[in-house]
Amino acid sequence: xxxxxxxxxxxxxxxxxxxxxxxxxxxxxxxxxxxxxxxxxxxxxxxxxxxxxxxxxxxxxxxxxxxxxxxxxxxxxxxxxxxxxxxxxxxxxxxxxxxxxxxxxxxxxxxxxxxxxxxxxxxxxxxxxxxxxxxxxxxxxxxxxxxxxxxxxxxxxxxxxxxxxxxxxxxxxxxxxxxxxxxxxxxxxxxxxxxxxxxxxxxxxxxxxxxxxxxxxxxxxxxxxxxxxxxxxxxxxxxxxxxxxxxxxxxxxxxxxx
Amino acid sequence: xxxxxxxxxxxxxxxxxxxxxxxxxxxxxxxxxxxxxxxxxxxxxxxxxxxxxxxxxxxxxxxxxxxxxxxxxxxxxxxxxxxxxxxxxxxxxxxxxxxxxxxxxxxxxxxxxxxxxxxxxxxxxxxxxxxxxxxxxxxxxxxxxxxxxxxxxxxxxxxxxxxxxxxxxxxxxxxxxxxxxxxxxxxxxxxxxxxxxxxxxxxxxxxxxxxxxxxxxxxxxxxxxxxxxxxxxxxxxxxxxxxxxxxxxxxxxxxxxxxxxxxxxxxxxxxxxxxxxxxxxxxxxxxxxxxxxxxxxxxxxxxxxxxxxxxxxxxxxx
Ligand SMILES: Nc1ncnc2c1ncn2[C@@H]1O[C@H](COP(=O)(O)OP(=O)(O)OP(=O)(O)O)[C@@H](O)[C@H]1O
Ligand SMILES: [Mg+2]
Numbered sequence: 294x295x296x297x298x299x300x301x302x303x304x305x306x307x308x309x310x311x312x313x314x315x316x317x318x319x320x321x322x323x324x325x326x327x328x329x330x331x332x333x334x335x336x337x338x339x340x341x342x343x344x345x346x347x348x349x350x351x352x353x354x355x356x357x358x359x360x361x362x363x364x365x366x367x368x369x370x371x372x373x374x375x376x377x378x379x380x381x382x383x384x385x386x387x388x389x390x391x392x393x394x395x396x397x398x399x400x401x402x403x404x405x406x407x408x409x410x411x412x413x414x415x416x417x418x419x420x421x422x423x424x425x426x427x428x429x430x431x432x433x434x435x436x437x438x439x440x441x442x443x444x445x446x447x448x449x450x451x452x453x454x455x456x457x458x459x460x461x462x463x464x465x466x467x468x469x470x471x472x473x474x475x476x477x478x479x480x481x482x483x484x485x486x487x488x489x490x491x492x493x494x495x496x497x498x499x500x501x502x503x504x505x506x507x508x509x510x511x512x513x514x515x516x517x518x519x520x521x522x523x524x525x526x527x528x529x530x531x532x533x534x535x536x537x538x539x540x541x542x543x544x545x546x547x548x549x550x551x
Numbered sequence: 552x553x554x555x556x557x558x559x560x561x562x563x564x565x566x567x568x569x570x571x572x573x574x575x576x577x578x579x580x581x582x583x584x585x586x587x588x589x590x591x592x593x594x595x596x597x598x599x600x601x602x603x604x605x606x607x608x609x610x611x612x613x614x615x616x617x618x619x620x621x622x623x624x625x626x627x628x629x630x631x632x633x634x635x636x637x638x639x640x641x642x643x644x645x646x647x648x649x650x651x652x653x654x655x656x657x658x659x660x661x662x663x664x665x666x667x668x669x670x671x672x673x674x675x676x677x678x679x680x681x682x683x684x685x686x687x688x689x690x691x692x693x694x695x696x697x698x699x700x701x702x703x704x705x706x707x708x709x710x711x712x713x714x715x716x717x718x719x720x721x722x723x724x725x726x727x728x729x730x731x732x733x734x735x736x737x738x739x740x741x742x743x744x745x746x747x748x749x750x751x752x753x754x755x756x757x758x759x760x761x762x763x764x765x766x767x768x769x770x771x772x773x774x775x776x777x778x779x780x781x782x783x784x785x786x787x788x789x790x791x792x793x794x795x796x797x798x799x800x801x802x803x804x805x806x807x808x809x810x811x812x813x814x815x816x817x818x819x820x821x822x823x824x825x826x827x828x829x830x831x832x833x834x835x836x837x838x839x840x841x842x843x844x845x846x847x848x849x850x851x852x853x854x855x856x857x858x859x860x861x862x863x864x865x866x867x868x869x
Contacts, residue, residue, distance in 0.1 A: 348750055350746055350749070380754075384749070384753065384754060385752065386752075387749065387751070390750070391750075392746075394743060394747065396743060398741070398744060398746065400744065400748075400762060401766065402765050402766055402840075411748075411751065411761070412752070412753075415757050416752045416753055416754075416757075457747075460751070461750075461751075464752065
């Protein structure tokens with residue numbers, strides 16, 4: 294298959310259990326290049342777990358996860374078994390996958406710009422001056438010019454999340470994963486973060502976004518995926534899923550959140 | 552409370568709101584507290600008087616010996632022993648702590664055995680063991696085990712001087728205590744920090760040294776400062792193995808001049824000075840590592856807290 298036809302993300306029959314609890318029960322998901330996919334679903338349906346399997350923050354029990362045509366964190370072994378790759382192989386793959394967490398997880402002992410410079414400097418060996426210039430550029434892009442030297446504790450939640458987005462972008466990822474990036478924010482701060490994500494989507498970034506923001510999904514997503522009970526119940530265009538859901542579980546979920 | 556009120560006033564712009572009154576200055580007199588304070592002052596004053604005019608404390612002897620060359624040399628040995636044992640003990644502690652938290656069960660049990668042994672026996676006993684290592688292994692050898700060729704072989708008594716025995720004993724013992732402190736520090740760092748660093752593609756070593764340890768420092772530094780201060784005093788134990796430290800030196804002097812109490816006062820003055828300076832240093836290091844988090848204790852409070860051990864004074868920044 295030519296490169297541009299290989300999907301950016303491919304999850305095939307992914308299963309994952311935490312002890313006795315089956316959290317993912319055979320998930321199939323494909324995300325094309327430049328596509329924005331929003332994952333919605335009730336609490337405990339496995340959305341976070343699926344997202345974390347995509348950059349191997351979580352191991353999988355069976356199935357395959359490929360990013361850009363490559364298995365993430367595993368190699369194909371004999372008899373169709375997966376062999377864990379070494380940490381160094383995994384971390385090279387992770388450089389290309391940006392992750393934004395619900396609770397930001399900015400490095401509290403580093404200023405905003407140092408947070409953004411950390412990845413390029415430490416992982417890619419970018420010289421300080423270059424990393425700083427790029428850092429300022431990215432902070433400007435997320436609307437935080439002038440706050441370079443603020444520590445995370447001196448920033449609002451919305452500002453912190455925007456720094457976290459800039460930090461992920463500094464690695465020039467080909468894929469961005471967002472796990473409920475606005476659900477830890479005060480309502481009046483949600484808009485500024487969604488705005489940055491909307492711009493990013495328009496710039497052509499491939500994005501997988503777990504979210505409860507239905508308006509954002511309707512407006513920005515190319516596709517909406519509804520998960521429940523560890524499987525994808527229904528997926529399709531935002532208008533199909535959000536306005537005219539076929540599955541009763543989707544309907545009951547949407548009636549509860551609307 | 553007061554500032555919140557005034558801020559609300561400004562926001563809602565309600566001029567008819569009454570001004571916030573200062574606290575009533577006429578609080579009832581705390582008779583008990585005043586009596587307590589007075590009696591404490593009396594007792595302290597009487598004690599100080601009894602010491603200062605005590606005919607058995609010869610202040611002229613103290614003044615004469617405070618800067619005696621031998622005393623200064625002993626002081627220097629104490630400082631050397633303290634700094635070197637901490638400089639060796641802290642990295643041992645970090646290493647053992649990382650081993651304790653490793654996924655490898657062999658490393659974990661080795662680290663566990665280390666802390667179990669060295670925390671479970673008195674440091675005084677350990678010092679005597681190191682000093683008498685020659686009785687256990689007359690020659691120290693490095694080579695192929697079980698009778699293979701030797702690369703290196705020396706007389707134990709030639710290597711294990713009192714200073715080396717003291718340093719080994721103190722540093723290795725310190726490593727066991729530091730391991731607990733470092734472990735608590737590492738565990739205090741939110742797991743999300745590791746995940747954020749790993750998802751940038753950072754190597755395990757960089758995650759530890761650039762993200763986890765600097766944050767753990769905030770938790771590690773205060774007890775480490777206390778360890779340093781207590782090490783300044785613990786070095787005096789090497790006097791049992793003729794260690795040439797401050798205490799050993801003054802005791803040699805008083806065996807000659809019989810000025811036991813005066814010479815102990817000389818040593819105590821130096822110990823107090825060292826611990827006070829160390830407390831000031833601790834304050835500045837803590838301030839450095841609390842960047843971006845909170846303001847540390849005031850300096851005067853820190854020094855008082857360290858020297859008096861009054862936990863109530865440190866409680867406010869918990
Ligand atoms: N590390 C873990 N250990 C054990 N159980 C876990 C772990 N992580 C998640 N689970 C369980 O897996 C299930 C799915 O969790 P997950 O976080 O993926 O759900 P979610 O769809 O993201 O929910 P939410 O909307 O509340 O974030 C839940 O029942 C949860 O309790
Ligand atoms: Mg979740």
